[in-house]
Amino acid sequence: MPKVGILTFHRCINYGSYWQAHCLAEGLASMGVEAVLLEHTSDRVNRAEWRCALQPLLPAATPTEDYPLYKAKIRKFFRSFASLPLSSPFPLENPAAMDDYSLIVVGSDEVWNLRHPWYGGYPAFYGEGLRCRRLVSYAATFGSLASSERLEGWAEKLRKFSHISVRDLHSERIIRETLGLEAELVLDPCLQFPQMVKVSRDDGDAATYIAVYGHSFPTWFQDAVCRWAGDRGYRLVSIGYRNDWAAEQWIDAGPEDFATFISGAKAVVTNFFHGCVFSLVKEKPFACVLSDYRSNKIRDLTRLVGADHHVLTEDTTPSHLDFILGNPLPMNISQRISSLRDTSNAYLSHALQ
Known part of the structure; x- marks a missing residue:
């Protein structure tokens, strides 16, 4: 089986981030692919993530009685993270330290959102320095990044991707306007592989x-x-x-x-x-x-x-x-989702070859 790495935000203290990472990894495995989530590490990202998890309602202060509950929530996420199929760890700032892969799938999540408060601006999510023969994206998104904002040299980095798919019309439009390419519209992994949500x-x-x-x-x-x-x-x-x-x-x-x-x-x-x-x-x-x-x-x-x-x-x-x-x-x-699931499956089958 091909060795595939998935680059996403799999350690966010966020239900959606966890489940889309889980569903994409397990979904690819169901298609006969040996897939692992690339275990990137960063002290800077960890500090920002955990601070946000303890104070999610800023600028409103977290009530004192809620801190133990948010801490318990974080511990439950850590236990769930341990069950994910993970690669050997490597520094997010130095992706050259990762293992080699035949293919890396970037997404799903706001992997191209330069406005993300702590992940925005890391070149690895645009394919820079990744050790692989081929790069594709699945259900990637620019998130809150406005199409009018200048991507400067960032968008050009995406030309290294052999196949590009996004999960929203906004990201499809940015790809078209900046690169002149038509990205495939696909479903979020939770919708694409709902059987993985047990x-x-x-x-x-x-x-x-x-x-x-x-x-x-x-x-x-x-x-x-x-x-x-x-x-x-x-x-x-x-x-x-x-x-x-x-x-x-x-x-x-x-x-x-x-x-x-x-x-x-x-x-x-x-x-x-x-x-x-x-x-x-x-x-x-x-x-x-x-x-x-x-x-x-x-x-x-x-x-x-x-x-x-x-x-x-x-x-x-x-x-x-x-x-x-x-x-x-x-x-x-449900009929529309079923149709999009067929489109997404066809995209993955082609991109994984």
Whole structure:
């Protein structure tokens, strides 16, 4: 089997980052590929990541009583990281110290986002210094990097990639404008390989709680969701972060807890990209709202799968919120995902040859 390395953000204290790394590695293995996640290390990145994990709501301070819960959450992530298929470690600043690979897959995640607060600007994610015969990307994204921002010499580095795929229309447009190339639009690994997201239980329709995933929601969104849930007797339970407008907080949940929690929810409200992704994976009704940092990702995902009406604005009516949260996802969404899964599978089969 070909020896394939995956370069992504697999050690982020973030449910989406963990699960997309897990799903891509296991998904490639299911295609007959010996795949490992490239274990890049950096003291600078670690300090920034752990600081953010302990103080995720900045500039709002973390309540004293929440620190032990966030620390417990971090420890659960460390245990999950240990179960991933990892390469020998090497410094992120010196990728030449890595092992040799026949192929390296860059993505999925904001691997090309130069505005990422601690990963932005590392040349390795643009292919520099990687020890491999071939480079491809899978579901990579520029994230919050605006297409009007100058990529200077960064974009040209991507010409070394033999195949390029992205997961959003925004990144597809940047590739076209800067390189004159047509990138393939593919699914996030969690949507591409949903069978790799295993849960310990599934309450299905018996659930009486609404999953809240994200933080710093606008007040109008909080109020609308609280009214809707209160009128129907549903509990609002926040996972991973404190949201005082929710009835319950589950701050110290690990990655496996998160997958099970979403699977058992009646519906999901979120302002995170993978809150939407996991709603789609588990076929849960969901409502989302855009934030400055994640607007490109969420807007393009919902547009791509035909779920635009699940993005709420301040003008959204209570009847519309009730319609999207009180009914199963429309069949056309699953049909669109199925079609994109075929496209993504064809891309991978070709790129891995």
